[in-house]
Amino acid sequence: MRFNLAIAGAVLPSLALGFPQMMGGTKEEILDMLKERAELEKREPDLVSGLLNTVGGLVKTVVSDVDGILGSVAGGLLNPNDKRPEPGYTFQAPGAGDSRGPCPGLNLLANYGYLPRNGYVNFGQVLDATARGFNMGTDLATVLATFAVLANGDLVTESFYLGSGPGSVGGLNRHSTVEADISPNREDYYLGCGDNHHLSSRLFQQNVAFAKAGSGKFDMQTMAQQYSASADFSKANNPFLYAFPFPQIVSVAAFSFYPAFFSNGTFGAGGVPNYESISSIIGAKLDRSTGQFSYVPERWPENWYRRSYPYGAVQALTDGFTQIYPSNIVVPLFAQLGTANFNATNILCDILQGFRSITPLIVAGTEKDAGTAISWALGKLDPVLGIGSLGCPSSVLSPDQPDILFPSASQTGGPINSPSVQASKAGNNVYNKVYFTAAPSKPACS
Incomplete structure (x- = not known):
């Protein structure tokens, strides 16, 4: 706890000092942690470097890493009603025409029939399935589904594809809208030459190594280390790494x-x-003969229980920006960064303000069309993020507002003007194959 607190306090001092209880300590403790930052910065690169060297080693090292973290079991109070899948929901591997993409949770829900098995889903289905399958809070699901429809889907039917849309247009595979670079176990869009949706074997090898070196689990500290290493790799190798705030969130x-x-x-x-x-x-799925991970259809393990209470938007942002993000800062375009106003609530309000800046990505036409898209999105979000809940001010939502969050959308590397890559890898997921056995320091287009 002391390690994470120190890093968070160093890179987000206003958040740490303004909300010490959220960071797990008093202001005095946080100030002490800030003094230790220099020493921590010397240690962390050595740890990351050592782990990455381990991942790149012999096959037996990967197998040993996996064997070393097997066997931990759930404790606490397990409600039988939370066991998944529920009766009547059976696993079925996706067929050749079914749409699957970068989100493993949604892919899994479609594999069991909580979402349509063909992967063409609508707004209401996503809210219901994510709640039933994983106990995702309604506010968090609403934010994610609203952006998915707005940026990747069809506004009239409030629907979108889980992977690639017809003709590789739209769907969650569309880069830098909901899908983003620096993913837990997907390669960057540019470095993957359009493949931002298959599981990367080398990234999960890295993730397993971090887990073994730590608690043996994929907890917040392990995932923070995974984020830090992946962010370093993207910064060093991806010239089109683009920090548009919503996909970065x-x-x-x-x-x-x-x-x-x-x-x-x-x-x-x-x-x-x-x-x-x-x-x-x-x-x-580990191949013990090669040490590589094959990408197989997502499914729940035996005797698996979902979380017993909802996990919502504020909690997700608080965990993300106090336990994950401080491990490696990729500066977004938030106006509040570096001030006492940089907190989970204001980030969510910034999302509201950012709608006008993303409509050029999906609305090609008149101001009336853009206004219709904004009105639809705000209608969905206002009940969970508006004045009655988080208190986001309505006065900043005027269509005349400047593009606060995304002033450089048309620059090279932005979603309007993405780098040119081969489109052959931009389709739906193809399972039972191994992807990315080595780090793609240059676009993997072969």
Whole structure:
């Protein structure tokens, strides 16, 4: 706890000092932690470097890493009603025409029939399925589903594809809208040459190594280390790494989703983010003869229990930006960064303000069309993020507002003007194959 607190206090001092109880200490303790930052900065690169060297070693090292973290079981109070899948929901591997993409949780829900098995889903289905399958809070599901429809789907039917849309247009595979670079176990869009949706074997090897070196589990500390190493790699090798705030928020939160949603039981109340749960839910199957991970259809392990109470937007952002993000800062475009106003509530309000800045990505036409899209999105979000809940001011939502969050959308590398890559890898997921056995320091287009 002391390690994480020190890093968070050093890179987000206003958040740490303004809300010490959220950071797990007093102001005096945080100030002490700040003094230790220089020493911590010397240690962390050595740890990361050593682990990455281990991942790149012999096959037996990977197998040993996996064997070393097997066997942890869920504790605490397990409610029989939380066991998944429920009766009547059976696993079925996706067929050739079924749409699957970068989100393992949604892919899994479609594999069991909580979402349509063809992967073409609508707004209401996503809210219901994520709650029933993983106990995702309505506010968090609403934010994610609203952006998915707005940026990747069809506004009239409030629907979108889990992977690639028809003709590789739209769907969650669309880069830098909901999907983002620096993913827990997917490669960056540019470095993957359009493949931002298959499980990366080398990234999960890295993730397993961090887990073994730590608690043996995929907890917040393990996922923070995974985030830090992946962010370093992206910064060094991806010239089109683009920090558009909303997908960056999803990127950071996705690392916290591993323990929060994929644990067997309730994380923090006896639930464990063990290898058996994580590897099965994200579709990673170890080949012991090669040490590589094959990407297989996502499924729940045996005797798996969802978390017992909802995990919502404020908690996800708090965990993401106090336990994951401080391990490696990728500066977003938030106006509040570095001030006492940089907190979970204001980030959510910034999301509201950012709608006008993303409508050029999905609305090609008149101002009336753009206004319709904004009105639809705000209608969905206002009940959970508006004045009656978080208190986001309506006065900043005028269509005349400047593009606060995304002033450089049309620059090279931005979603409007993405780098040119081969589109052959931009389709739906193809399972039972190994992807990315080595780190793609240059676009893997061959």
